[in-house]
Amino acid sequence: MITAKGLHKRYGAKTAVDHLSFEVRPGMVTGFLGPNGAGKSTTMRLMLDLDNGGGETLFDGRRFGTIMHPMREIGAVLESKAFHPTRTARNHLRMLAAGSGIAYHRVDEVLEFVGLTEVKNKKPKNFSLGMAQRLGLAQALLGDPKTLILDEPANGLDPSGIHWLRTVLKSLADQGRTIFVSSHLLSEMALMADQLVVIGRGKMIYNGDVDGFVRDFTQSSVLVRSPQAAQLAELLRRVDGVTVDEVPEDRHAPGADPAAAPAPSPALRVSGIETAAVGELAFQNNVMLHELVTQTASLETAFITATGESEEYVAHDLGPAGSAPGSAPAPAHQAGPPAAPPVPPVQPGGPTAGGAA
């Protein structure tokens, strides 16, 4: 169990972490989300006494600095390439094992576990980001700790690596360990995390289960398709609190061959009413339905809605077709599902918009 109480940190006039308090419980994966610059890494550094700030973090009731051999109780990786480029992967772990009273045979075990046995005696200066992440995970698991704190561990992993990481972290959580992991891969977090801590500009936005976060920060809607859509829309609009939008024709059946398939029935997107109530209303008024389905928003949608106001670095979409970037600035993130990412003009080696965390 991790208990963070009133964590705060300032850099001059800027507040990086603003009195965060939360608990990370054992037996589950807790995701740590926030936009770039929200203070996720700083929070993790405060938890591990790497940064000086206010508040305290207790690991099963003890502060990090008072634990005799922290690596045997808390495995942490905050940077993906935190190793000397010419010290072999094996020696890197042996060094940490020596400082933590961990037997050397454990080094080979964790390297085998993360799939780096073949390169254990190689210098890691040529490791890919994915290999570096695996070495970082081996480092975190070296002391067989009860608690893991990982900052963006999926960065640089290929799809099978991400799947493997998810399986590993969920298995470790199932063993009763405490897993606290930050990630920008929201789809991955949706599959992996049981609980969420979401922050923006150093402040707590949400702390609770994933479903609750999606529920709190999005509105589910009902997609209904009927040959009598206009009549149904009229009926629904008479119900208090219900909004009805017609779904454009080209979005009815994505991927369908328009020449081969018959034209689908018109569709409506209805919000403010339960799916069953829509069905009952249609039945009572003899309106035929071809489709009736609840549409739940994704974690990504909820995240963008929740953190949109607290983004530190805001990029801009491309303007109307053909216009130059920046000529028609618009907020990159608005409520609702994001559009497909714009294709930036080709500028090899150019800076990435948005800045770094």
Add this chain to the structure above:
Amino acid sequence: MSSALRFEWVRLRTLRSTYWLSGIGVLITAGVAFIIAYATRNDPLDVDITAQVLTGGAEFATFIPVFMSIIGVFSTGHEYRHGTIQPTLTAIPQRSRLLLAKIVIVSLWSVLVVAVSLAVNLGLGLIFWGELPSFDNPLDEVIPGYFLLVVLYAICGLALAQLFRGVPSAIVVLLVTPLLVEGLISGLSLVPALDWLQPALKFLPFSAGGRLLATSPYEANGGPEFDPLSRWESGGVFAAFVALILAVAWYLFKKRDA
């Protein structure tokens, strides 16, 4: 503390630079020792020749002190250059214990390298001398002074890299201060209008440290005229300089973010 010492010992042993810096230091001083011993093979063996051969000319060319100081720089500077300070502090979060372990291990390594170098140089000298030289005064002070000088250089490098949290700045200060800054001040003191600088010359830290290897009293020989401190007082000046840098670096290490 033992965990921190084991960590540091493995850290030092698993870096290739530790071996090539130590090896080149021993090799170069052995080369200098060979040249001096060969050139003076027909001269009567005196304390000056013995000291110069044993230390590989360290009084005028501080190879091993500089190389050991670079090992000291790497011991702390690499932590920041390569970002290993994060895993290091998650293994050993007690910062004072970690820094103390680095000082102890780097100092012990420096002592070991000096001992090997002295043994190698003695062996080379014996080829030409044919007999063991006398280790009476001042050699009984020069040799401990050599050990002390190298250890202080190594700690100085370690402290500077910890202070600057990186490698390049520390190396620049280590090389520029003794070679340029102290040389400049000594040179300026020769200008009649600036001769008031001469009493301060005995407090120039690296020059004072060099007096630990002195085999005879200071002679101006056209250089600045001043009364240097005794061997151990001069060593104390250098030690105080190193201690001051170390104290500031230590304080900031405890206070700053990792």
